[in-house]
Amino acid sequence: MGSVTFNHVYKYYKGEPEPSVNDFHLEVADGEFLVMVGPSGCGKSTTLRMLAGLEEVSQGDIYIDDKYMNYVSPKNRDIAMVFQNYALYPNLSVYENMALGLQLHKVAKSDIDLRVNRAAKMLEISHFLTKKPSQLSGGQKQRVALGRALVREPQVFLMDEPLSNLDAKLRTQTRMEISKLHNQLKTTMVYVTHDQTEAMTMGTRIVVMKDGKIQQVAAPQTLYDYPNNLFVAGFIGTPQMNFMNGSIVSIDDEYYFDSKRVRLKIPPFYYPHIRSAKANLRQIVMGIRPEYILCEDWALESYSDWKVSAVVDMREPMGSNTFLYTSFGKDTLIVRTEAHTAVQAGDAITIVLRMDKAHFFDQESGVSLTAKGEYA
Amino acid sequence: MLNAVRKLRKQISFPRIVLIVFLTAVGVFMLIPIIFLFNHAFKPLNELFAYPPTILVKQPTWRNFEQLLLSSTAGLVPFTRYLFNSAVISAIATGAVILVSTMAGYVLSKHRFHFKTMIMGLILISLMFAPETVAIPRYLVISGLGLKDTYFAHILPFLASPLAVFLMRQFIDQIPASLTEAAKLDGASDMYIFTKIIIPLTAPAVATVSIITFQAVYLDVETSTFFMTKETMKTLAYYATALVVNVPGVAATSLAAAIGLIMFLPNLIMFLLFQRKMIQTMLHSGVK
Ligand SMILES: Nc1ncnc2c1ncn2[C@@H]1O[C@H](COP(=O)(O)OP(=O)(O)OP(=O)(O)O)[C@@H](O)[C@H]1O
Ligand SMILES: [Mg+2]
Numbered sequence: 030m031g032s033v034t035f036n037h038v039y040k041y042y043k044g045e046p047e048p049s050v051n052d053f054h055l056e057v058a059d060g061e062f063l064v065m066v067g068p069s070g071c072g073k074s075t076t077l078r079m080l081a082g083l084e085e086v087s088q089g090d091i092y093i094d095d096k097y098m099n100y101v102s103p104k105n106r107d108i109a110m111v112f113q114n115y116a117l118y119p120n121l122s123v124y125e126n127m128a129l130g131l132q133l134h135k136v137a138k139s140d141i142d143l144r145v146n147r148a149a150k151m152l153e154i155s156h157f158l159t160k161k162p163s164q165l166s167g168g169q170k171q172r173v174a175l176g177r178a179l180v181r182e183p184q185v186f187l188m189d190e191p192l193s194n195l196d197a198k199l200r201t202q203t204r205m206e207i208s209k210l211h212n213q214l215k216t217t218m219v220y221v222t223h224d225q226t227e228a229m230t231m232g233t234r235i236v237v238m239k240d241g242k243i244q245q246v247a248a249p250q251t252l253y254d255y256p257n258n259l260f261v262a263g264f265i266g267t268p269q270m271n272f273m274n275g276s277i278v279s280i281d282d283e284y285y286f287d288s289k290r291v292r293l294k295i296p297p298f299y300y301p302h303i304r305s306a307k308a309n310l311r312q313i314v315m316g317i318r319p320e321y322i323l324c325e326d327w328a329l330e331s332y333s334d335w336k337v338s339a340v341v342d343m344r345e346p347m348g349s350n351t352f353l354y355t356s357f358g359k360d361t362l363i364v365r366t367e368a369h370t371a372v373q374a375g376d377a378i379t380i381v382l383r384m385d386k387a388h389f390f391d392q393e394s395g396v397s398l399t400a401k402g403e404y405a
Numbered sequence: 406m407l408n409a410v411r412k413l414r415k416q417i418s419f420p421r422i423v424l425i426v427f428l429t430a431v432g433v434f435m436l437i438p439i440i441f442l443f444n445h446a447f448k449p450l451n452e453l454f455a456y457p458p459t460i461l462v463k464q465p466t467w468r469n470f471e472q473l474l475l476s477s478t479a480g481l482v483p484f485t486r487y488l489f490n491s492a493v494i495s496a497i498a499t500g501a502v503i504l505v506s507t508m509a510g511y512v513l514s515k516h517r518f519h520f521k522t523m524i525m526g527l528i529l530i531s532l533m534f535a536p537e538t539v540a541i542p543r544y545l546v547i548s549g550l551g552l553k554d555t556y557f558a559h560i561l562p563f564l565a566s567p568l569a570v571f572l573m574r575q576f577i578d579q580i581p582a583s584l585t586e587a588a589k590l591d592g593a594s595d596m597y598i599f600t601k602i603i604i605p606l607t608a609p610a611v612a613t614v615s616i617i618t619f620q621a622v623y624l625d626v627e628t629s630t631f632f633m634t635k636e637t638m639k640t641l642a643y644y645a646t647a648l649v650v651n652v653p654g655v656a657a658t659s660l661a662a663a664i665g666l667i668m669f670l671p672n673l674i675m676f677l678l679f680q681r682k683m684i685q686t687m688l689h690s691g692v693k
Contacts, residue, residue, distance in 0.1 A: 083586050104592035116583035120605040130591035177591075 030094060031184035031217035033057040033080065038089035040075050040241075048087070049075050051241035057234075060215045062208075064232030066222055066264070072241040073221040077187050080219065081110050094184055104133075109178035110187040113194060115170045117162040117177070124158040127177045134181075141180075148179040151210070168199045175207070179214075186218040192227065204231060225265055229253070237261050259395035262316050262388055268352060270316045271362045274392065277303060277310040286315050286384065290358045291337050296385045299399055306398040308391035313398075319352060319365035321386040324378050332381040341376045355380065439669075446470070446666035453658050469663035476660055482636045484644065488667075491623060491641035494559045495671075498622040499615050502566050506614055510573025511603050515585050525574070531567045540627070547632055558632040559640070563622055569614045576610035577603060612679035619675055624668070642668065 040050035050072040078084040082103035131141045149155040237244040245257040256262035275288035284295040339355035353364040389398040447465035477483040552558040629643035
């Protein structure tokens, strides 16, 4: 039904030397919730707009439900889109806003009434169907915009940062509502955001983009656990993954990560990856997420091979846990520890770098030596 | 409560009082000519020639208007003919300018096509020419097209209004593109988007353009002077200026008093009508 295929799609804007979307190649299965994330200007919206038919495809093909879409007008693509600024028709009532698309598609009046009321009930907007958009709050407007897309019962929903104009609490709430809707409807969704929390919580699969290029496509947990390259590793996760420059050296058939200050043993299950890697082992970036740098006593005992000492610069209590910003030589390592830790700023502490959870990247290309995640 | 008091105190601060008094004085001063105009039109002959002249009328009479209605140029073309010409021309020209400028503004703002920037540049350049500088080419074009002594000569030159197109485009630019895009995805045609979504949102700009255009057309004398050789094709504005020449004696003063008000009234009505609409639509348009 609502499958989407991008076949090596490019977008060249007039006057831009580089393509804004560069070789976007991806299949979205029917019923999938695909999230596109990436920094500002990486081409997320452009990709979505090409899928919607609002922007011409410069090169490549787009299929929806296996039908060739490049030259099909937006209204015949059987899609509905939710915009960041809601884009409600100011002079029409909420009801008329939701009904317009159906009227223009010549749906019977009784059917329109049925669908609008059903969607309104679902989104809890029934009580202000007669109001004008200017009389609604931001959250209500966004629900109306969702409702307008919903009543169309399209094959694919497209959403371009629909939550970014809402405050934090409303955003979380609406995020859950959209997830719930997707679970109920099982309609394909393509969702653009630059908020990685939204990406991680909503998506069945995430596309990470940068400079118009796909960096990695994977399920949220895979993306977090096995980032393909330095960019993805740094982009996903807050606080950021810790990075340290160094090299991988082999001594007596064993591999060690070696920076100027420490030499840490790499666990053997990484050896096949390291041996087969086409990277310069003398220029490596090691990455470890804050939750895998430990300072508790039990950890110091269990992982005694991987101890180093560091100085705490700053303590950041988050409520559920505390982040320690420690300096380790030139590098700053962020340590995630329990909320009520006794460690204070200025303390010299011993920390454990869990090398069994470390990532190794080629410094030059940024490509991971060890990722097992799927590659785009 | 406390807030309200504080707000009130802020509102009645000394500089504010001075400002209000000053602005009221300016307003009254600017009202004087209008009051004079209204009174003057109803003055009997002796009051018209009174010295020193008075602003307010003492014995109002309709005589001036009766005379005007019955007057005619050289006993041939009645006053009502000029009135009719002016009404027809102003109405058609204003309507046509609104239609053309909104359509052009919409396309220039929301569509992508080749040479768009160049076309917009040309429109901006033509904004810079004073009407006098193009009087001769305009004459050549109009007489070349054989439009002299037709209503077309009255209407067509006003139709190409760079100011109106420019205003419209600027205004439509403020309507977010996502609105027209949402409509496109909903299945709306260009015509539908234009009439049902763009036009209702541009009411303030339409009001502005109507006022500007109506005034320009209604008060225009040049067209009648240059392009109309037939007296029957000339407008009220022309009649008003030619009055003193064409009508002999004291009667001219009486007619002038009445026609002054008639020339002014439609402008006033337009203004009052659209000014309210303008504020209303701006408040409720939801564009911002
Ligand atoms: N109409 C346009 N004309 C020319 N260049 C454009 C146009 N629209 C977008 N671009 C360029 O294409 C690139 C991608 O833009 P796009 O809007 O897709 O980014 P994005 O990933 O959606 O960013 P954001 O998170 O800020 O919305 C940008 O470099 C931008 O400058
Ligand atoms: Mg965007």
